[in-house]
Amino acid sequence: MFKLSDMSYKNQRILIILLFSLVPIVLLFTFAYLPVIKMFQYSFTNWNGLSKTMEYVGFDNYKTIFTKPEYFAVFKVSLYYFFATFVQMGLALYFATILSFNVRMKNLFKGILFFPTLLNGVAIGFIFLFFFKPDGTLDTILQMIGLESLQQKWLLNPKLINISLAGASLWRYMGMNFIIFLGAISSIGKDIYEASDIDGANRWHQFRHIILPSIRRILQLNLILAVSGAIGVFEIPYVMTGGSNGSGTFVIQTVDLAFKYSKLGLASAMAVVLLGIVLIVTVLQRVLIKEEA
Amino acid sequence: MHNVKYTAASVFKYLTLILGALAALVPIVVVLFASLKTNTEYASTGPLTLPENWLNFSNYTKAFVDGKMLLGFKNTLIILVISIVGATLTGSMMAYILSRFKFRGSALLMGAFLVATLIPGVTTQVATFQIINSLELFNTRWAPILMYLGTDIIAVYIFMQFLDSISESLDESAMLDGASYWTIYWRIILPLLKPAIVTVIIVKGVNIYNDFYTPFLYMPKSDLQVISTALFKFKGPYGSQWEVICAAIMIAIIPTLVIFTSLQKYIYNGFSQGSVK
Numbered sequence: 001m002f003k004l005s006d007m008s009y010k011n012q013r014i015l016i017i018l019l020f021s022l023v024p025i026v027l028l029f030t031f032a033y034l035p036v037i038k039m040f041q042y043s044f045t046n047w048n049g050l051s052k053t054m055e056y057v058g059f060d061n062y063k064t065i066f067t068k069p070e071y072f073a074v075f076k077v078s079l080y081y082f083f084a085t086f087v088q089m090g091l092a093l094y095f096a097t098i099l100s101f102n103v104r105m106k107n108l109f110k111g112i113l114f115f116p117t118l119l120n121g122v123a124i125g126f127i128f129l130f131f132f133k134p135d136g137t138l139d140t141i142l143q144m145i146g147l148e149s150l151q152q153k154w155l156l157n158p159k160l161i162n163i164s165l166a167g168a169s170l171w172r173y174m175g176m177n178f179i180i181f182l183g184a185i186s187s188i189g190k191d192i193y194e195a196s197d198i199d200g201a202n203r204w205h206q207f208r209h210i211i212l213p214s215i216r217r218i219l220q221l222n223l224i225l226a227v228s229g230a231i232g233v234f235e236i237p238y239v240m241t242g243g244s245n246g247s248g249t250f251v252i253q254t255v256d257l258a259f260k261y262s263k264l265g266l267a268s269a270m271a272v273v274l275l276g277i278v279l280i281v282t283v284l285q286r287v288l289i290k291e292e293a
Numbered sequence: 294m295h296n297v298k299y300t301a302a303s304v305f306k307y308l309t310l311i312l313g314a315l316a317a318l319v320p321i322v323v324v325l326f327a328s329l330k331t332n333t334e335y336a337s338t339g340p341l342t343l344p345e346n347w348l349n350f351s352n353y354t355k356a357f358v359d360g361k362m363l364l365g366f367k368n369t370l371i372i373l374v375i376s377i378v379g380a381t382l383t384g385s386m387m388a389y390i391l392s393r394f395k396f397r398g399s400a401l402l403m404g405a406f407l408v409a410t411l412i413p414g415v416t417t418q419v420a421t422f423q424i425i426n427s428l429e430l431f432n433t434r435w436a437p438i439l440m441y442l443g444t445d446i447i448a449v450y451i452f453m454q455f456l457d458s459i460s461e462s463l464d465e466s467a468m469l470d471g472a473s474y475w476t477i478y479w480r481i482i483l484p485l486l487k488p489a490i491v492t493v494i495i496v497k498g499v500n501i502y503n504d505f506y507t508p509f510l511y512m513p514k515s516d517l518q519v520i521s522t523a524l525f526k527f528k529g530p531y532g533s534q535w536e537v538i539c540a541a542i543m544i545a546i547i548p549t550l551v552i553f554t555s556l557q558k559y560i561y562n563g564f565s566q567g568s569v570k
Contacts, residue, residue, distance in 0.1 A: 004475050004476075007473075009468070012474045016474045016475060017390050021387060024383050024406075030439075031421060031440055032412055032417075033405075034420075035418075037420075038420035038424070042423075098309075098310065099310075104307075109310050112314045116317055118499055118549050119546060119549060120520065121503055122525050122545070126524070126527075126538060126541075126542050127321060130327070130538075131320050135339070135340075137340045140339045141319075175317075179561060182565075232415050234506060251415050254415075258419045259422075264419060268420065275416040278411075278413050
């Protein structure tokens with residue numbers, strides 16, 4: 001019988017390197033690189049995804065995206081999510097900071113604040129449909145605290161819809177930022193706080209001069225990731241509104257174009273634009289963070 | 294004076310914490326309330342009203358049976374187990390050769406994985422769809438399984454980080470005993486990677502359980518529905534029966550809640566390790 005240990009270590013090494021990397025390499029190529037190549041190729045065609053032939057149309061698809069307002073509008077929707085990320089990170093940072101110090105029932109609060117992040121995206125979509133619907137949770141709470149005048153059609157009013165949806169998204173992802181900040185803050189040595197206590201520093205000084213500088217890199221990383229996050233929004237608006245009333249995001253539009261309207265070429269061009277933005281942001285992030293370090 | 298300021302700050306601190314906790318919990322708790330109400334009770338009471346009978350599980354039965362949630366759980370479990378076992382094996386194998394052997398092309402390989410992380414999955418779905426289609430995997434469980442396996446670099450990172458802390462003298466002494474590289478990987482490295490494996494299982498498990506995009510796009514067939522897509526189906530026919538939808542939401546959430554409360558410590562670690570770039 002063939003036994004691996006009968007081979008010389010040199011040959012074993014070659015064999016094991018080949019065997020162990022074969023599956024990952026095949027998967028990597030098939031599902032990471034090949035799609036990118038194909039996507040570029042499709043983006044210059046008018047392919048509908050079904051027909052045997054595709055016609056090359058040059059930069060027509062790109063022209064359509066950048067000149068027709070209905071395609072470009074999705075970027076405006078991203079702005080709502082982008083701004084929500086700032087609020088989200090502010091809250092996450094606040095809670096992470098106070099829960100890094102002595103607080104009663106610390107672990108309970110940590111658990112509760114983090115829990116939403118673990119939930120199923122579809123479930124969250126439904127939870128917030130229930131939350132925002134007429135006479136739903138939000139309206140009832142407003143009534144309870146005497147603010148009936150603020151009751152709204154949260155998901156039907158085109159002016160409010162994206163704010164409502166971005167709010168749901170904030171609720172979903174705040175815990176993620178929170179836990180990352182918490183980890184970063186907990187890696188700061190206790191002695192630094194003690195030393196600053198002796199120097200008479202208060203909590204604000206400690207936050208400003210100890211915590212903030214030590215988590216600066218993580219903060220920057222998160223801020224820049226917020227851009228790609230804001231463009232990649234899909235589940236919450238898709239489950240809640242299907243992209244109606246001006247709540248369609250970049251990804252919803254790409255999916256609709258490709259699979260509902262069979263405009264695969266155009267959808268690919270949108271995806272290329274999206275990929276371009278994300279890559280620029282990522283490169284920017286690497287450069288900025290490298291300069292810091 | 295000093296004391297007064299301290300108390301005011303502390304009141305503010307607890308007030309914000311309670312508000313934060315309420316904001317996190319209320320949207321879920323009202324769903325729980327609604328899920329336990331009868332149809333007429335639901336129609337006549339507000340979302341914040343407590344259910345009359347805390348043991349009225351009829352909506353749950355209805356959601357579970359009509360929504361074929363059992364099928365959803367079964368499919369989710371199959372995909373979850375195969376993907377996680379596969380990702381753990383391929384990820385740790387990759388990490389093993391990358392961290393233990395210096396060979397020509399190892400830097401290139403690492404670079405190829407790194408660059409792939411820069412490509413956001415959502416951007417390439419249209420083209421990926423065509424690939425899945427041409428492999429005749431559309432509407433099979435293999436479509437999501439291969440995708441969960443194929444793009445995972447986080448696992449390789451976590452494993453490599455861990456492998457660095459496992460002394461190479463361990464490998465060397467096993468080699469003196471004549472162990473093959475396979476034996477070293479299978480008998481020594483893999484068991485020692487257990488904490489990293491737990492981390493990978495948690496991070497991947499949460500992602501797979503909660504993913505909607507992939508199964509929705511690649512397995513529309515109703516026999517193959519997972520929890521996410523099963524839940525999404527309530528949107529149409531049950532549009533007005535919120536008490537049933539709410540029960541379905543709770544059914545999807547309960548496993549997360551149970552696992553979270555029992556594995557809290559590992560989950561925190563898993564997420565802070567998994568997210569470090």
